[in-house]
Amino acid sequence: MTTSTRKLLKIQTSLFQNGGQSSQLINQFADNWLAANPGGQVVLRDLATNPVPHLDLPRFQALSSDPANRTEEQQAVVDFSDALIEEIRAADTLVFGIPMYNFSVPSSLHAYFDHIARAGVTFRYTENGPEGLLTGKRAYVVITRGGLYGEEHAQTNFIRQILGFIGITDVEFIHAEGLAISDESRNAALNTARERLAQLA
Template identity: 65%
Template sequence: MSTLLKIQSSLFNEHGQSSALIDHFVKNWQELNPEGTVVNRNLAENPIPHLDLPRFQAFATNPSEMTEVQREVVAQSDALIEELNHADVIVLGVPMYNFQVPSVLHTYFDHIARADVTFRYSADGPEGLIKGKKAYIFITRGGVYGEDHAQTNFLREILGFIGITDIEFIHAEGLAISEDTKAESLAAAEQRIMQLMPKAEFAL
């Protein structure tokens, strides 16, 4: 039985365009995987605390020397990483805010990128430890910036850093230009979803 992890980051929650697109994707995925499990992670509704010095130090502290507060910090991070480890498919809804990913999503990455847990350093450079995953990232933007953009490149880099390299990007751009442009872009993204839906794609 396959598991899909759905990660939302839109401040508008279910009303955000990125949320609507990933909901559309997940609905179609469930039709092809009726026995599959969907795990929901809404970062806007349940934000993760920003990484500060005490939280960073908790990740580097020997478990035998941790305080109770540090154990709680690490336990929260461990739970997020456990979700990733158990997922076969990861779907992210990512609007553009000030040319980058939402801060709640960046904070999420801060808590799952942990040395010797999700990546490690070696003589050959860093190695991601979360492997064998397929990621679909739906990016929504008011303007038109293209795939070679800092936001897209950041997502590719941070996911690749922890081992997730099989990534499909779906961009819906120009949503603030006009109603016609918005409708055309969203329709193209939905069409792309249908192209990604053959049963072989999800024979997990």
């Protein structure tokens, strides 16, 4: 009897790429996850190196177009979105590395969400309200911040809401805050986050 390979989708958003604190934390998580899942596969989606285009009118129209009437350009937009969604669908576990930029998520991550939140594909509307379709997954969200904002900040709530909207409701948040306050504050926050991630992986 064969078993399917477990997959971790690692979504990196820091402008500093692997040098960012959020990236370093999720890289550690991925290493620990691989140690706990021999033969597992880690798939990287680096939104700083390969940004997702921001949603404009032609892209919006392409994503909502009738498949029978799509132009080649529109089909290319849909294919790109489908590929992003398939990465999530194929993963058992997701880990996000998300710094706070101007009190919110990086714009590249927002653009990513714009391409994966699609009616009839990753969610649908029912008589009881919207229903997410990407179910059965666990997500870990690592948020790094220069100041102290707390776990119920709008940034955290937005991520929780958008993931839940597409069906990912089993979400663990790890906050590393106060990174710009002092060396002592930064080191304490990062050490606490590292310890927590080691436990979770």
